[in-house]
Amino acid sequence: MGFIIKPLITEKMNNETEKRGRYGFVVRPEANKLQIKAEVEKKFNVKVTAVNTCIYAGKSKSRYTRSGLIKGRTNAFKKAIVTLAEGDTIDFYSNI
DSSP states (O other): OOSEEEEEOOHHHHHHHHHHOEEEEEEOTTOOHHHHHHHHHHHHOOOEEEEEEEEEOOOEEEEEETTEEEEEEOOOEEEEEEEEOTTOOOOTTTTO
């Protein structure tokens, strides 16, 4: 069972990657730092020096339309920011 759901590819994470060698992933909520580290090292064949995690709660959203008020919620998720050893990189675009 994999703990990594998908990589985070945003403008902010791309800046972190270029400046500090840090990569972001959306992970399963029950995953801990040791499990995330082991999976990244195994999947991408790199050396991980640090893992930071944050849990984001879902937010309530609403908007007004012609048919009335529509209410909904965004998903809650857990994010892991992985710092790699000096000289290691991950290429997310290699198999496009």
